[in-house]
Amino acid sequence: xxxxRTESMPMDExxxxxxxxxxxxxxxxxxxxxxxLAVWAWDVDCDTCAICRVHLMEECLRCQSESSTExxxxxxxxxxxxxxxxxxxWIRQNNRCPLCQKNWVVQRIGK
Amino acid sequence: MHGSLRAESGLNFETEWARAHPTVLALLNQTRVTxxxxxxxxxSVYKIHSWVEDGEEKVREALSEDIVRYVAEAEKRIRVYEGxxxxxxxxxxxxxxxxxxxxxxxxxxxxIESAYGKTAKTIDLVPIxxxxxxxxxxxxxxxxxxxxxxxxxxxVESERNGGIIDSQLxxxxxxxFVALNDAPDDPLALYRRTFEKVFTEExxxxxxxRNSQYLEEHGVLEYMIYAxxxxxxxxxxxxxxxxxxxPASTSHGNDEARLKAPNVMTQYSIKKHMDCCVMVLVEEYExxxxxxxxxxxxxxxxxxxxxxxxxxxxxxxGIETVVKCIDEHIRTEGLNDMHANAETITADPEKxxxxxxxxxxxxxxxxxxxxxxxxxxxxxxxxxxxEVVNDCSIFRLELLNKKGKTSSVESKCAELLANxxxxxxxxxxxxxxxxxxxxxEKLNQVLLVLKYVQNKDLxxxxxxxxxxxxxxxxxxxxxxxxxxxxxxxxxxxxxxxMVNKLSKMLQDIEVNKDLSSLFKQSLxxxxxxxxxxxxxxxxxxxxxxxxxxDKVRVSLPRELDEFVPExxxxxxxxxxxxxxxxxxxxxxxxxxxxxxxxxxxDLEVTTFQMAVxxxxxxxxxxxxxxxSLRIATELPDTELFRTLLSLVACPKIKSQVLNxxxxxPNINPRDFNDSTLFFVNHDFNLSKNGKAQLRGKVNLIGRxxxxxxxxxxxxxxxxxxxxxxxxxxxxxxxxxxxxxxxxAQLTTELIEILKPFFLPNRKMIKEQIDWLIENxxxxxxxxxxxxxxxxx
Numbered sequence: 066x067x068x069x070r071t072e073s074m075p076m077d078e079x080x081x082x083x084x085x086x087x088x089x090x091x092x093x094x095x096x097x098x099x100x101x102l103a104v105w106a107w108d109v110d111c112d113t114c115a116i117c118r119v120h121l122m123e124e125c126l127r128c129q130s131e132s133s134t135e136x137x138x139x140x141x142x143x144x145x146x147x148x149x150x151x152x153x154x155w156i157r158q159n160n161r162c163p164l165c166q167k168n169w170v171v172q173r174i175g176k
Numbered sequence: 177m178h179g180s181l182r183a184e185s186g187l188n189f190e191t192e193w194a195r196a197h198p199t200v201l202a203l204l205n206q207t208r209v210t211x212x213x214x215x216x217x218x219x220s221v222y223k224i225h226s227w228v229e230d231g232e233e234k235v236r237e238a239l240s241e242d243i244v245r246y247v248a249e250a251e252k253r254i255r256v257y258e259g260x261x262x263x264x265x266x267x268x269x270x271x272x273x274x275x276x277x278x279x280x281x282x283x284x285x286x287x288i289e290s291a292y293g294k295t296a297k298t299i300d301l302v303p304i305x306x307x308x309x310x311x312x313x314x315x316x317x318x319x320x321x322x323x324x325x326x327x328x329x330x331x332v333e334s335e336r337n338g339g340i341i342d343s344q345l346x347x348x349x350x351x352x353f354v355a356l357n358d359a360p361d362d363p364l365a366l367y368r369r370t371f372e373k374v375f376t377e378e379x380x381x382x383x384x385x386r387n388s389q390y391l392e393e394h395g396v397l398e399y400m401i402y403a404x405x406x407x408x409x410x411x412x413x414x415x416x417x418x419x420x421x422x423p424a425s426t427s428h429g430n431d432e433a434r435l436k437a438p439n440v441m442t443q444y445s446i447k448k449h450m451d452c453c454v455m456v457l458v459e460e461y462e463x464x465x466x467x468x469x470x471x472x473x474x475x476x477x478x479x480x481x482x483x484x485x486x487x488x489x490x491x492x493x494g495i496e497t498v499v500k501c502i503d504e505h506i507r508t509e510g511l512n513d514m515h516a517n518a519e520t521i522t523a524d525p526e527k528x529x530x531x532x533x534x535x536x537x538x539x540x541x542x543x544x545x546x547x548x549x550x551x552x553x554x555x556x557x558x559x560x561x562x563e564v565v566n567d568c569s570i571f572r573l574e575l576l577n578k579k580g581k582t583s584s585v586e587s588k589c590a591e592l593l594a595n596x597x598x599x600x601x602x603x604x605x606x607x608x609x610x611x612x613x614x615x616x617e618k619l620n621q622v623l624l625v626l627k628y629v630q631n632k633d634l635x636x637x638x639x640x641x642x643x644x645x646x647x648x649x650x651x652x653x654x655x656x657x658x659x660x661x662x663x664x665x666x667x668x669x670x671x672x673x674m675v676n677k678l679s680k681m682l683q684d685i686e687v688n689k690d691l692s693s694l695f696k697q698s699l700x701x702x703x704x705x706x707x708x709x710x711x712x713x714x715x716x717x718x719x720x721x722x723x724x725x726d727k728v729r730v731s732l733p734r735e736l737d738e739f740v741p742e743x744x745x746x747x748x749x750x751x752x753x754x755x756x757x758x759x760x761x762x763x764x765x766x767x768x769x770x771x772x773x774x775x776x777x778d779l780e781v782t783t784f785q786m787a788v789x790x791x792x793x794x795x796x797x798x799x800x801x802x803x804s805l806r807i808a809t810e811l812p813d814t815e816l817f818r819t820l821l822s823l824v825a826c827p828k829i830k831s832q833v834l835n836x837x838x839x840x841p842n843i844n845p846r847d848f849n850d851s852t853l854f855f856v857n858h859d860f861n862l863s864k865n866g867k868a869q870l871r872g873k874v875n876l877i878g879r880x881x882x883x884x885x886x887x888x889x890x891x892x893x894x895x896x897x898x899x900x901x902x903x904x905x906x907x908x909x910x911x912x913x914x915x916x917x918x919x920a921q922l923t924t925e926l927i928e929i930l931k932p933f934f935l936p937n938r939k940m941i942k943e944q945i946d947w948l949i950e951n952x953x954x955x956x957x958x959x960x961x962x963x964x965x966x967x968x
Binding site: 088089091093094095097098099100103104108137138140174176 | 648650705710712714715716720735736739743747752756757758759760764765768770772776783786789792793794856858
């Protein structure tokens with residue numbers, strides 16, 4: 066069904082956008098507005114911070130009590146992820162990943 | 177040396193006293209004394225004190241003689257009237273003069289009262305004033321006191337009977353009793369033993385017979401008026417005639433003595449008297465008075481209730497009966513009202529809340545107007561009103577757990593309150609009609625009722641679902657009000673973690689506004705018409721619930737699908753480390769529908785509705801089977817059926833966007849099958865005042881599914897499951913601190929902890945205890961099966 070529909074409408078992008086604005090006899094429905102909606106989450110394997118035990122989508126314990134502006138997530142080369150605040154505290158004492166004990170190297174910081 | 181100096185001074189007592197004596201007599205007799213004479217008296221006393229051997233004793237002696245002589249004369253003057261009715265007046269007259277002098281005459285003699293240089297004799301030094309009063313007491317008062325007392329009491333009685341008396345006479349007698357005492361460590365002892373005792377006894381005797389007669393003749397209601405008036409009168413009389421001083425033996429610095437005998441010391445004479453009056457006027461007839469309570473409440477006889485309260489609150493136990501009456505009244509009347517209007521209020525949350533508030537106001541007014549907001553009765557009101565609010569005989573909500581067993585039966589009040597909030601905060605006819613202040617007031621009223629709701633967790637759940645819908649569909653009437661409401665929920669003690677989720681949603685919507693405008697900007701640079709069409713909301717999964725796992729699958733129509741990569745690309749540029757989950761079951765839009773007669777209608781639709789409707793583009797006149805629509809949209813059947821139903825049978829409009837080959841007019845989605853055919857209604861129109869219109873706008877979204885669970889059963893299951901976790905968590909928390917605890921104590925503590933969420937019932941607590949024992953979190957004590965021990 067989806068296939069056949071695509072075949073029956075061999076128009077290029079530009080034309081679609083143009084014809085979208087007003088309905089025609091053959092196309093009774095035209096799009097006027099779409100309020101698209103998505104939910105974002107950190108792209109992590111394990112969704113709980115192993116240091117503070119709080120869900121990574123929530124602020125870490127420290128930030129919850131101090132109501133800081135941004136509490137982001139950090140990924141290591143080992144692909145483990147933690148709250149950035151928690152990890153920066155952690156490496157002051159121990160420069161290893163708390164989960165796999167490999168040397169901690171920041172791969173990327175969430176934004 | 178000292179003595180010899182005195183002897184040599186040549187000052188002679190007799191000459192010096194002769195100079196002072198006339199002034200002393202004049203003072204005693206209250207004749208005129210010039211300032212010079214008054215000052216000279218000081219000088220003379222001082223001279224004698226300083227220069228005459230044993231001058232103090234000589235002065236004291238001479239003075240005492242004068243006093244005795246004066247008192248003896250006064251006694252004669254009074255004695256003349258013994259046994260006559262004028263005795264009291266004459267005595268008071270004399271007493272007043274003498275008492276006044278007792279405060280003035282001793283002043284020049286202060287110097288001989290102090291024991292300068294004569295330590296050995298200090299003990300014997302009695303103040304002149306005391307000497308004066310003693311003389312008066314022995315010579316006059318002790319012999320007349322009984323006569324005076326009964327004369328005074330006679331006056332009081334005639335006042336009680338309505339006569340007008342010179343109250344100074346009674347007051348004077350009391351003063352005598354207070355001032356003339358024989359026990360220096362407790363100066364009021366004599367007064368208490370005589371005046372106060374007789375006064376109270378007379379009062380009690382006076383009322384004893386009259387009261388029951390009055391009650392018999394006039395009935396209880398009249399008696400209450402009478403007793404109330406009499407109590408007021410007695411209070412006035414007591415404060416006039418009884419000693420009002422704080423009856424400590426000395427006014428300063430003797431707290432210790434006061435503490436030692438608190439019962440005697442702290443009881444005001446007036447209060448003691450009033451207690452007796454209450455006994456004889458109210459407590460004696462308490463039962464008959466309280467017998468009226470219920471009926472008066474029923475009739476809202478505020479004036480009589482006030483009176484009843486004034487009488488009863490003075491008694492020791494009467495208020496308990498009033499408490500019972502109020503409690504019963506609120507319960508029965510509250511529930512009767514609800515049952516009487518059950519039909520209207522079950523259908524309409526606005527009416528329901530209005531009725532609750534109305535009742536609350538009524539009951540509060542009763543306690544306020546009739547009982548001066550007595551704290552005990554306010555507590556009763558709260559308790560009884562809570563029963564009414566949480567009563568489940570009308571709005572029964574049965575919560576089932578996963579095994580399909582009833583976990584608890586509760587009132588639907590929480591849900592109806594949340595629905596009412598939604599009506600106020602959403603753009604609705606109601607919220608448009610009301611002013612901002614009116615909405616604030618109504619929201620405050622909701623919070624007031626919410627205080628009494630036991631299953632607050634349900635309210636928060638529904639409130640959150642409504643808030644989500646308002647924010648996502650941009651239907652909030654006023655953003656400030658939304659924030660105010662969140663703050664108010666926080667202030668009134670709703671669980672902070674639940675409130676925080678609400679405020680996070682509001683914050684996130686703000687963050688998203690910036691993102692959305694940034695998106696538009698980035699598009700207009702590329703000169704893409706998409707900017708006019710697409711609005712984006714990309715929400716924080718932490719704040720809005722992790723809908724990712726149970727989101728509904730849909731195959732987007734090409735018209736929408738082409739925007740997705742552009743949006744995702746834009747978002748990647750803004751943020752990193754984030755993944756997006758599309759929530760098409762939460763999204764919506766506007767379509768223009770062109771009909772064969774040239775009509776152009778704006779349809780506000782969900783994305784699912786769009787997905788279905790776009791199937792007819794390029795095959796406008798075809799009939800599409802349900803099966804082919806399912807293949808095209810990939811919607812699960814529940815969603816597909818719901819969506820199709822909303823398009824073929826929207827209750828708001830007569831002419832529908834789609835038609836189907838099932839016989840109308842009542843289309844039931846259960847009759848849909850794979851071969852049911854659907855087709856576009858090209859003659860669609862919206863009629864206004866009976867006339868078909870060519871232009872118009874209609875909202876087909878209805879109640880867009882936003883709750884976390886797809887249906888009520890699942891919803892209830894998840895409520896129960898969450899409650900079970902909370903009970904477990906609370907049990908472990910209590911056990912961790914207590915180590916060992918009895919079932920009864922544990923239950924009390926659990927209720928205290930869980931009160932802001934819900935009221936845990938015994939069954940649930942027992943089940944969770946069993947679960948925790950089974951899983952070795954705790955155990956029963958071997959010697960006492962009702963005591964639990966924490967296992968770490």
